[in-house]
Amino acid sequence: MLQALGGSVPPNTDHAVSVSLPTWRANVGYEEGEDWVMKKMVCGYPRFFVHPTIQKLAQEVVRRVGDPDLESATLFASLKSARICHSFVFSKIPAEQAYKVRIVNFIPSPHTEAGSTVTSSLSCIIHPKDYAPITKQVWQHSGNGISSRRGEFCLGALEDGFLVEDKGTPTAESISQRPCKGPRRYQSKNGPRKGSIGESPPKETTDDGRDYAQFIEERFGRNLSTSLANQAKQAVRRRIAGVLTADVELSEALETTSSEGRVAGMSEEDVLLYPSGMSAIFNAHQTLLATRGELPSICFGFPYTDTLKILQKWGPGCVFYGHGSSDDLDDLEARLKSGERFLGLFTEAPGNPLLKTPDLKRIRALADQYGFAVVVDETISNFLNINILPLADIVVSSLTKIFSGDSNVMGGSAVLNPNAQYYAALKQTYDREYEDIYWAEDAVFLERNSRDFVTRIEQINSTTENITAMLKESPLVKEVYYPKYSPTKPLYDSFRNPNGGYGGLFSVTFHSNPEAVAFYDTLEVLKGPSLGTNFTLSSPYVLLAHYGELDWAKSFNVDPDLVRISVGLEEVPDLRARFQRALDAVQSTKQ
Template sequence: MSGSVPLQADVLPSGSEHYVALSLPRWGDVEEYARKRSSVAAGAAGYEESGLHRYVARLTRVLRDKYAKEREECLCFPSYTVAKRCREYIRVAVAGSEGARNAKVRILQLSTARPLTDEEASSKKECKIAVAFVAGPYFTHMLDYWRLSGEMVSSRVAKYVLHELFMIEKSQAVASSSTSGHRGENEEKDFIESRYGRQVNFTFAATAERLVKKRIATKMVDLDDEATLTNSTPVLDMDIVALQMHQHSDYDDDDDDDDYGNVGVAGENIQSLVPAESMSVEVNTIDNGSVADAHVNPETDIFLFASGMASLYTTVRLLTKLDEQRQTLRNNRGTASPGPEQHSKKTVVLGVPCHDTYEMVTTLSKSYFIPENGTDGLSKLKEILHSGEQILAVITETPTNGLLDVTNLVELKQLSELFGFYIVVDESVGGFVNVDALVYCDIVCSSLVKMFSGTEDVVSGSMVVNPQSKLYDFAQTFMASEHEPSSVLWCEDIIQLEQNSRDFVSKSKRINTATKRLLRDVILPQRGTIFTEVHHPSITDRAQYNLIKGKQDGGYGGVFAVQFSTLERARSFYDRLNVCKGPGLGGDYTVACPWQLLNQYDEVDKTLIRVSVGLEDYDVLKRAFEEAIAA
């Protein structure tokens, strides 16, 4: 990232054709988007309206026109195994309903050609996808699976497959569905030009994946390894010196004079030189107080996924499989007896998460939802535990997506040791630099499209398994049989993710500082007048957050939320705020959204506006909020 990002409310600042964020510049746009999501749920929407990237939507139309039977719709998945999971999801969803036997899912496997020479391998790769077809009335269930599981085909895969499989053949399906007689010809020309203009070398993918995993595990950029990936132009020595001075500066989150907000990063291909903070796990054993030290192995303990939702979904499947084995073992031993142990254990969603997370867990597993995330939430959890019911796991975001609440992971860890449940933490909002939660949980999941990538043009996710967890051996066995690395992240996606994340540590620190200054200078002075509530870990849950705050580079994060006395005031502030608007967070630019309007929780105030601070010039950002407040 070079320099500062300009503010602009009506567009999102990305030149990438693979950009995944939405622009919702006015409150009315958010309301319209929410209505469209409802129409998708009702089945009254096309592919683009369903939230598919334009390349994925185009590929889906082509495949439907070429292979679908009458009144069938289709969707693409990264593997045959994933498509079968979608088929099973639909079977369960429609079971017992009228006409359920008509909800049959056909699966077609397609593959592009393999490269024939080493030279071809730099720009050609075998790509396998699975296409699932279902009768139109049941297509919404397929879209639900795509959204909740996160097991999706990326825009780069769709673009590559379109070119390799269909564009050269001049698909009759594309031509017949075009509104212009030259549409198919023009699309083919666009894809051929893109193909010959491609700069990415596919053979770098394995090295890029290794670097990404290592970066997650250690928060460190390996300069020697990255040199093999960088086709950079020469950089002036003065630029390198400036970058070193900026990125080696000590960061003290309690020092009000710290300011990285106006420091530009020179040279897009320069690697981050921030000293590494190893993701070292110190596990306190409650029984004897001993401390074990373990280091995450990037190759064996970190798994990458097509999205953050896919990492959470896989974790839920892992836990469900473990519980199924428990029940099978008890039945085989003949020890099953009437009571809670005979049935599936429930999973607890603690705190108010992203609504897709809530819907996924509550749809795909037996569960409890405890919206409170502080003392009240733990008290309700204790009531369940002390009733004699055994639970399988607690899934929690920390900080949470909307209210920025922080779970008391220390006490939760103690409860898990006493009552034998597992802990899964989604730290996407805080990020690897700011949050060190692994010591208190069994699995950490994250959406890498946010702070780690920053540019929001690569949908991806990760799962980190705690090597000291009692779940570790089973998790390794499960992932060895269920995880399909070749179908999870396409080579172009992992290479782009590696490039995007090279300076994620320095960007996180700059955003932390800008957020602290914005809260201090503009937001908090208006608490009690313009804003009725201000939510940020440094304000509402500072003591709890300090227990999981990154020891070396960590801050309190770049996401905060504000509430208003009336909906009209919230609407006016949102419409006048001259920053980007939409549901994204953790990007290089500041973005705001009416969080409750998009997530529809009764437990959250309707006036809540969440803000994710970016890398803009601080003075410009400060002025944007001051003007919105004064209007």
């Protein structure tokens, strides 16, 4: 039943979002980079592990425009995203090394058919291999890297001559990035290679006579058309806006209209789509900086790791309140009264992995009084369970998780509250700065996956309450972290929807490391990073997210041996039996 080490999760899925790490030892081996684990990895969580197709595309790009012996490429869907990475790298390397890092753009051939057929550009950071850990930070934290489906498309288009290097009029910036400004060892050693751009003019057909429509049809079937992608995005935005609250097919989603979304006056135009949840957070922060200027942020509560990293690495930094307590709010209020001012407060409702809920009503009052924005990540709870939009300026979410459920596509969203204090200013900035880089085929899959979102949430809510009650009753369990059992339950309940539940994610701790290991290794579910899947998924979350800072995490009462579980659609008796066998293994360690 269990997936082998390094296999895709779910099994046999080309664009899987998770990867199998079936034992505690395998998770440690992954964090340590041990060969016995790394050599078996066929995929991984996309912001941490570059998909093999994207690796192949990056190698082909460097083969054409760089030096494969010395250089690597980090790939983005737009020039804007690439420039963010470019600037970040420049801030981390000596000024005299700047010439070694450049942007190369690929664009659709002039003869590529337009209209209903999808095209893609590709912006590449070409850099010395030694700089890969720097560009990887941007790939991971910003969430703006290309998806594996876009990578598959671009690789095919590049190989077939439908994606060509942009040879447009050079700007001062692009001139400064050209490799000829550096030593000869950073130039292509052999001149134009076979198949490199510039050897021959762009062509309307490939050598075997295929045209672009035939290329699309043969490689990607009927999933790739502009009209279908736009329809899918519209349906997704309607679901997120709350104007669709039932399971419906695409055609009905496009026909259904409602005057009332999550808050009065809201429409699907207030929903923005991104290639990942972290991209939604990153761009919310970028948008606030562009709207309100260079002010520090607040990170409130123990957050998902990359949220804190974004606030620390871009802009003027942040104040971190890792406990997310009333004492922390007292301290924040004292800072505000003394004259300190902030860009925005970023928080999760509830938090990951302790499932604590922040006091959003008090935060909202402070934001209104002292003028900062409130950005809330609702990924774990989702908008069918709670409605926190009235208390936020921006609500962000990872659509990769339960909204999709199938764990085979990435996506993210940002929702603007039309009644919030900064709405007009933020809307103006988003209208100016937002670019839709959500790949067409990803949108089609996300829309299909989310059609039964409502029904799945109801079942998962019910099942999770059953399983957490079972574990709560066991003396073998030290603590169950779940909104229903949290000291912050009244805060969660204050904005829980009438039919809303407590979600499908919980964490559990035991009285010793051997007990936690026995539970994890014995639990008969798929195991790997991510959450919100239609199948039950488990991971030693703290080990994976904070391996290099376990003592730091522990200082915020986050147990290094915590096991996080995301409940799926399995039948309750089946799941209870699996959890009981894992508890029996815990009992055996005591004997």
